[in-house]
Amino acid sequence: MRILLIEDEANLADAITGHLTAAGEAVDWVSLLSEADLALTSVSYDIILLDLNLPDGSGLDLLRQVRKRGDATPCIIMTAMDQISDRIAGLNAGADDYLVKPFDLDEMMARVSAVARRYSGNPNPMTTIGDLEIDQANRLVFVSGKQIDLTSREWAILDQFIRRPSATIAKRQLEDALYNFGAEVESNTVEVYISRLRKKLGSQTIKTVRGVGYRMEG
Numbered sequence: 001m002r003i004l005l006i007e008d009e010a011n012l013a014d015a016i017t018g019h020l021t022a023a024g025e026a027v028d029w030v031s032l033l034s035e036a037d038l039a040l041t042s043v044s045y046d047i048i049l050l051d052l053n054l055p056d057g058s059g060l061d062l063l064r065q066v067r068k069r070g071d072a073t074p075c076i077i078m079t080a081m082d083q084i085s086d087r088i089a090g091l092n093a094g095a096d097d098y099l100v101k102p103f104d105l106d107e108m109m110a111r112v113s114a115v116a117r118r119y120s121g122n123p124n125p126m127t128t129i130g131d132l133e134i135d136q137a138n139r140l141v142f143v144s145g146k147q148i149d150l151t152s153r154e155w156a157i158l159d160q161f162i163r164r165p166s167a168t169i170a171k172r173q174l175e176d177a178l179y180n181f182g183a184e185v186e187s188n189t190v191e192v193y194i195s196r197l198r199k200k201l202g203s204q205t206i207k208t209v210r211g212v213g214y215r216m217e218g
């Protein structure tokens with residue numbers, strides 16, 4: 001997934017970014033609302049992780065603006081504000097979940113995955129595609145009952161197909177899932193990981209739609 005992290009505490013942002021990156025997610029970190037707004041109008045994100053108290057204003061104001069212009073990107077608020085009234089205000093502004101600091105990074109990851117599954121239309125962490133059985137919660141993949149080991153980047157590519165079943169996914173979308181904002185993208189990186197997935201999951205699992213992108217066959 002491509003995740004936008006809006007957080008002004010550098011140590012916490014580093015910890016969150018490291019945890020998500022180790023899990024195969026691409027993370028763009030900004031510390032100001034102005035930077036966040038620019039990022040949201042420039043890049044298509046799968047999840048927003050939003051702190052409320054930022055140096056240049058309130059995260060709630062940003063969230064309201066984002067929802068007002070029709071952007072439905074899932075948003076999880078992360079804040080030390082733990083009153084019920086604060087949670088209600090966040091949810092009413094358009095947040096999908098609410099994490100109170102300090103929080104466990106594994107719990108954060110579980111909430112990110114759960115929100116992403118809900119938005120994909122399939123809240124069930126278990127997915128079956130042909131001979132594949134995929135446990136999204138534990139990031140396990142089985143082919144005909146045999147567990148297959150995937151690298152974090154291989155999982156990042158596979159996750160795009162899981163969340164968009166039967167959809168044709170453009171190469172650019174797959175690149176976005178692999179790289180942080182501003183990172184150099186090599187021209188053949190997606191092809192390399194698609195080839196590796198085909199070797200592990202079956203040569204007919206992912207189909208090339210010439211001139212358009214890739215589609216997972218089920």
